Amino acid sequence: MWMNSANLAGMGGSRRIEVRRKVEFLRHTVAVQVLSLFRRHRPVMVAAILVAVLATGCSGGTRPTLTDERLVETPDSAAVPTVAGATAGTAEESAGTALGPGEVEALVVEVLETFPHDATASTQGLELHNGVFLESTGLYGRSDIRRVDPATGSVLQSVPIDEQFFAEGLTRVDDQVIQLTWRENTAFYWDAATLERIKEVSYASDGWGLCYDGSRLIMTDGTPQLTFRDPMTFDETGRIPVTLNGQEVYNLNELECVNGMVWANIWQTELIARIDPATGVVTGLVDAIALDAPTEPENAVLNGIAWDASTQSFYVTGKLWPNMYRVNFVPAPTG
Numbered sequence: 001m002w003m004n005s006a007n008l009a010g011m012g013g014s015r016r017i018e019v020r021r022k023v024e025f026l027r028h029t030v031a032v033q034v035l036s037l038f039r040r041h042r043p044v045m046v047a048a049i050l051v052a053v054l055a056t057g058c059s060g061g062t063r064p065t066l067t068d069e070r071l072v073e074t075p076d077s078a079a080v081p082t083v084a085g086a087t088a089g090t091a092e093e094s095a096g097t098a099l100g101p102g103e104v105e106a107l108v109v110e111v112l113e114t115f116p117h118d119a120t121a122s123t124q125g126l127e128l129h130n131g132v133f134l135e136s137t138g139l140y141g142r143s144d145i146r147r148v149d150p151a152t153g154s155v156l157q158s159v160p161i162d163e164q165f166f167a168e169g170l171t172r173v174d175d176q177v178i179q180l181t182w183r184e185n186t187a188f189y190w191d192a193a194t195l196e197r198i199k200e201v202s203y204a205s206d207g208w209g210l211c212y213d214g215s216r217l218i219m220t221d222g223t224p225q226l227t228f229r230d231p232m233t234f235d236e237t238g239r240i241p242v243t244l245n246g247q248e249v250y251n252l253n254e255l256e257c258v259n260g261m262v263w264a265n266i267w268q269t270e271l272i273a274r275i276d277p278a279t280g281v282v283t284g285l286v287d288a289i290a291l292d293a294p295t296e297p298e299n300a301v302l303n304g305i306a307w308d309a310s311t312q313s314f315y316v317t318g319k320l321w322p323n324m325y326r327v328n329f330v331p332a333p334t335g
């Protein structure tokens with residue numbers, strides 16, 4: 001999810017300035033606080049710090065979120081939390097000891113391999129299927145769905161999306177791929193092998209991230225909700241709020257369903273949350289700051305996570321990142 005010059009091209013000058021100002025506000029009041037605090041204190045205080053920052057972001061009673069071309073002030077009645085209940089996990093816990101109530105496991109990335117990634121691709125969705133990436137790229141006039149060789153980063157096939165659509169997350173269900181759009185309330189169904197478009201369906205919310213747990217679609221829309229959907233009809237079948245130490249977590253972006261858990265990039269941060277979809281509770285946080293993320297352009301943020309069952313490891317990249325990393329998520333060092 002990103003508001004950039006391409007998105008703003010159709011807006012008037014004053015409108016453009018207003019949106020830019022609000023985007024700057026968002027960036028400096030939430031994401032930067034998360035990152036700066038995270039860098040200073042990680043990894044031991046990871047969960048406590050994030051909880052504190054999330055609470056700070058809504059302590060004024062509202063939280064700015066990008067849900068359409070305007071920034072909507074979303075009422076947030078959540079109380080300012082204490083951080084006492086959030087503790088970082090230890091290596092021993094990760095080795096097998098069950099986490100206690102309110103405990104969040106602190107994880108970091110262990111880079112196993114580095115591969116090229118198309119640095120012009122604004123990655124919005126990523127999944128591995130039969131040894132090939134299925135990738136969705138965003139931005140108006142530049143969106144596509146593509147098949148990519150993981151070893152070389154070469155684009156094997158690309159199907160452009162009509163310029164009025166901003167493509168978002170995707171996931172595969174059997175022999176089909178389902179791709180969201182950001183504000184266009186439309187999901188496309190594609191043939192996974194040929195990338196021929198099969199059908200499109202409508203939904204009411206933004207579209208951010210999407211994954212498939214083997215029986216249902218799980219979707220994010222910029223709010224703290226996980227929405228469950230029927231994979232064939234796309235009808236909503238349920239929803240649950242995502243919480244960290246009792247506080248709602250916004251900006252859950254690209255997703256990956258793995259062994260009953262949902263992994264979610266948190267937009268504009270270098271964090272990946274592990275969510276239990278049965279409860280909505282964040283049970284782990286990955287600090288991916290160790291990855292060599294580009295510093296320019298500003299919207300080159302972490303986004304794109306795919307599980308490789310054959311190696312039991314993850315692929316991770318970002319929007320406009322020149323690299324793709326195969327990684328393990330391992331317990332953060334303590335102390």
Ligand SMILES: [Ca+2]
Pocket residue numbers: 125126127211254255256304305306
């Ligand atoms: Ca994914």
